[in-house]
Amino acid sequence: MPITFRTELNPTDCAAIRSLVESTGVFNAVELDCAVELADERLKEGPASGYHFVFAELDGRVVGYACYGPIALTIGSYDLYWIAVDKSVQGQGLGRKIMDHVAEIILREGGRHIYIETSTKPHYQATRAFYERCGCPLVATLEDFYAPGDGKAIYYKKV
Amino acid sequence: MPITFRTELNPTDCAAIRSLVESTGVFNAVELDCAVELADERLKEGPASGYHFVFAELDGRVVGYACYGPIALTIGSYDLYWIAVDKSVQGQGLGRKIMDHVAEIILREGGRHIYIETSTKPHYQATRAFYERCGCPLVATLEDFYAPGDGKAIYYKKV
Numbered sequence: 001m002p003i004t005f006r007t008e009l010n011p012t013d014c015a016a017i018r019s020l021v022e023s024t025g026v027f028n029a030v031e032l033d034c035a036v037e038l039a040d041e042r043l044k045e046g047p048a049s050g051y052h053f054v055f056a057e058l059d060g061r062v063v064g065y066a067c068y069g070p071i072a073l074t075i076g077s078y079d080l081y082w083i084a085v086d087k088s089v090q091g092q093g094l095g096r097k098i099m100d101h102v103a104e105i106i107l108r109e110g111g112r113h114i115y116i117e118t119s120t121k122p123h124y125q126a127t128r129a130f131y132e133r134c135g136c137p138l139v140a141t142l143e144d145f146y147a148p149g150d151g152k153a154i155y156y157k158k159v
Numbered sequence: 160m161p162i163t164f165r166t167e168l169n170p171t172d173c174a175a176i177r178s179l180v181e182s183t184g185v186f187n188a189v190e191l192d193c194a195v196e197l198a199d200e201r202l203k204e205g206p207a208s209g210y211h212f213v214f215a216e217l218d219g220r221v222v223g224y225a226c227y228g229p230i231a232l233t234i235g236s237y238d239l240y241w242i243a244v245d246k247s248v249q250g251q252g253l254g255r256k257i258m259d260h261v262a263e264i265i266l267r268e269g270g271r272h273i274y275i276e277t278s279t280k281p282h283y284q285a286t287r288a289f290y291e292r293c294g295c296p297l298v299a300t301l302e303d304f305y306a307p308g309d310g311k312a313i314y315y316k317k318v
Binding site: 030034071073074115141142147148154156 | 193230232234235236271272298299300301304305306313315
């Protein structure tokens with residue numbers, strides 16, 4: 001796939017984010033809104049929002065993206081808030097390419113750690129397997145954190 | 160100690176918080192500002208701020224306090240942002256009483272979990288020992304999270 005990356009966020013990306021996150025079939029309506037909200041905040045507040053983006057395009061179409069940002073009051077720690085690949089191009093290693101691209105940018109900025117939080121529910125099994133394939137081990141689990149039976153799993157990438 | 164508890168926040172409490180947090184000798188200037196900032200936000204925004212307080216008074220003087228709040232997008236999980244006891248009355252079990260009082264309030268609100276984050280640095284050893292004495296086990300450690308050699312320790316209280 002002749003993928004190109006860009007980090008600028010355009011107003012039209014909000015719809016692209018909603019569409020591709022929805023295409024994965026993993027996230028619910030509240031999560032979809034949350035993904036778009038981070039892009040809205042970035043458009044309104046600029047870099048001060050703390051949200052940074054990487055978009056992967058194929059023939060001018062956004063087919064994957066990540067949203068990340070530095071963690072306040074830390075030196076070199078970042079949260080990866082979102083990473084998603086459009087259903088139509090999944091299974092070709094694009095998720096990993098986006099992850100590596102984010103890690104490269106963070107490394108250039110002097111960052112050293114990326115944390116990724118997700119749910120322990122069976123529904124997110126493929127998501128968790130993806131992080132482990134990307135070389136992000138599970139470093140903590142908080143049982144029942146989100147709700148009864150829905151714990152928080154924290155994955156970690158050293159950059 | 161004839162301690163009384165209250166949960167309303169008064170404008171004068173900001174100075175009381177600064178004074179008692181400073182008296183502990185544990186927290187630096189940035190942390191002091193952060194403690195006061197949460198009270199400022201509560202005064203400005205009310206309950207919508209997400210910050211809730213418990214004050215312990217002895218003869219009308221604030222000698223201890225806690226700041227906590229529900230964690231967004233969770234059912235029943237709370238963060239304990241601050242808990243501190245004035246140096247002049249430490250060692251008499253007041254910290255534990257405040258912790259129990261906070262847990263009772265959270266239980267009444269339907270909460271089930273309290274998370275407490277602190278540093279793994281030797282400087283915070285007494286703080287971590289306090290949490291363990293209060294029945295809050297260490298449930299996760301993220302090495303070098305805040306800075307090189309300064310990890311995040313997460314303690315947990317089931318309410």
